[in-house]
Amino acid sequence: MTTAKSTIVPFPALSERAAILNDKRVRKMARSAHAYVRGSTAQFYEWLGEIDQGSVPAAPSIWICGDCHAGNLGPVANASGKVRIQIRDLDQTVIGNPAHDLLRLGLSLSAAARGSNLPGTATAHMLEEMIRGYQDALAGHDESLSEARAGKAVRSVLDKATHRRWEHLARERLEHVEPKIPMGKRFWPLADEERQAIETLVTSAKVADLVRSLHGRGEGQTVKVLDSAYWVKGCSSLGTMRYAVLLRIGGEKSDRSYCMIDIKEAVDPLAPVASTMPANLDQAERVVNGARALSPYLGERMVQGRMLGHSVVVRELLPQDLKLDVDQLTVEEAVHAARFLSAVVGHSHARQMTEDVRRAWGTELATHHGRNLDAPSWLWTTIVDLIGTHERAYLEHCRSYALSASERPA
Known part of the structure; x- marks a missing residue:
């Protein structure tokens, strides 16, 4: 055989x-x-x-x-x-x-x-x-x-x-419910410096607090990076930094939950800017401020950060977020x-x-x-x-x- x-x-x-x-x-x-x-x-x-x-x-x-x-x-x-x-x-x-x-x-x-x-x-x-x-x-x-x-x-x-839940997001993005990101057309392996930078960013107080605050998670729960990958996603954003990160919240098996984090580079905008736009505004801060003004549901799930010398926006992905x-x-x-x-x-x-x-x-x-x-x-x-x-x-x-x-x- x-x-x-x-x-x-x-x-x-x-x-x-x-x-x-x-x-x-x-x-x-x-x-x-x-x-x-x-x-x-x-x-x-x-x-x-x-x-x-x-x-x-x-x-x-x-x-x-x-x-x-x-x-x-x-x-x-x-x-x-x-x-x-x-x-x-x-x-x-x-x-x-x-x-x-x-x-x-x-x-x-x-x-x-x-x-x-x-x-x-x-x-x-x-x-x-x-x-x-x-x-x-x-x-x-x-x-x-x-x-x-x-x-x-x-x-x-x-x-x-x-009607979507975590299992739907896991099967769609991860191709299974097991806590691991499958490498392939959509996800690519990371260089060592990228992996280390993601670990530092996601476990920082600002991002960890955001993850704990969503869905009634306890303030004292641990946040652990299980897996991460370069995310080949979008159209106009292809070519900028984009990462998917799989997290585990909580240590005990009975209290554990999982979530996916999207890290996206914030670049200079293409749209004409009004004179009232604050000068020297960090690009990720610009995105977060705009999201909170225009789309509060999304804005409350986002924070700005820095990674490998770039301005990035960090948000938790939810299974209910769908493209029209x-x-x-x-x-x-x-x-x-x-x-x-x-x-x-x-x-x-x-x-x-x-x-x-x-x-x-x-x-x-x-x-x-x-x-x-x-x-x-x-x-x-x-x-x-x-x-x-x-x-x-x-x-x-x-x-x-x-x-x-x-x-x-x-």
Whole structure:
């Protein structure tokens, strides 16, 4: 009887990671027009700068997401396990113009609609509903966040999230419930200096206290690093430092619990920054401050830190945190999703504004409407221009990737 040979997976050396991760990012962005939106934050602001000739209104300077595409919204759980749809990725958060979040979301939903082969009329209705949902949020209408208004596509993800437990996260991320991170396509082994730096960071008082404070864990419980790995995750963030850490809380078997920690490098933001943004703000502190302003459920589970000379954000991953997939939508789902998600963004913006500021910003949004179109003309015109620019850039990206792939050795 012959015994099958075990396959040894080659992992890149520390010096080889950047090139491999960049190739993965380029390949991911070529998969679809919507995937290209997710990975092209820098290009988005370049396009906007070329298109905007003063048409985008000046709005009150507040914390904005800065990269408000649909994939960066989804179910998020707070420390006690309550789940809401909120902004779930704040890497690009800055104090800036909230209109930029509306434009980024509009472009993302429009790309998803085109990827779902929906007619152009669907995009027109989506943008109309987007502005209605946002204005409802500014007016303080809490019913705009009702699950009944979310649409089937959003409700199904929210329902799935509320029923998830640690076992689901373990099987999804770890491929089993045993406390070990499996090395493979998603997780790579660490260099010794990375492993030591993670141990120092995660067992520091700030991070250990965060882990103990969540879910009613005891203050005196021990926090032990069981395993850690480099995490190949995301699209625009591929190439920056990203680590997954498996922790055990408590020593006695009966009192033990496990959790996963995400360590993510905080880099300079790409979104335009308002003059009111504090100078010399540490990048990880920027992300945490923005998260606490925009997405309290997520912000309360995050702290900033330093690792290997880099600014990093540390957060506990919860099984309820899911990505919202809007790549395949019907017209009805697209319209409902547009209104609901813009209301989520609107509530995140509105909670930072006084009543007078909310009213003034709402009035600004209500002006400049076309005769037969509810969306403001600046929103419609800018997004239409962005869609055209995005389509050209996406096809050029695909062509460039195809040519480079054909030149690689077989």
